[in-house]
Amino acid sequence: MQEQTLYIDDMVCYRCILVVEQLLKEAGWKILEIELGYVRAIPPTANISLQGLSDGLRKVGLRLRQDGHNxxxxxxxxxxxxxxxxLATMDIPLSEIIVREVEMSYSYVSRHFSSSEQRTIEEFYQLHRIERAKRLLFQTNTNIKSVAQRLKYKSPGHFSASFRKLTGETPSDFRAKGNYKPQPIDKL
Structure with a gap:
């Protein structure tokens, strides 16, 4: 059998990888490689229909992309x-990590992302940083300096200013309120 590469939209976390892996294994596929957004695998038969797999993915909020790379x-x-x-290093800028992973110029990726998402990569990144900060502030007793370091801010002051700009309150005020409801990361 010849290997196939499947591109899957809306995979955003390791649980997504586990779900896709389980669906493929149940359908008889041999997985060679699985990453966020794609799978290289060998189908159980040469002329397999992808409709059943597509339906299974749709049921769990994912989508098999029929037009190639996403x-x-x-x-x-x-x-x-x-x-x-x-544990991710702060020595390498996120933009450089993206370029290395997708093997395309950052300007191309950035324009494509902005046009598709109606927001910039930086805005998406900041939303996720702040959402993670909220979780850390609400679910742990980690001090604000440590939260800032974990989220790769240059200083606690920079973190506090960004947090206030996006939420309208300081990290301390947010923690003191204690009424946070986590947002699904695939909906940010």
């Missing part, structure tokens, strides 16, 4: 992984 899904996945990876 750059937007890949970029979103890179950003989300970067925001939630406490």
């Amino acid at each position: 750059l937007i899904t890949q970029v979103k996945g890179i950003i989300i992984e970067y925001v939630y990876d406490d």
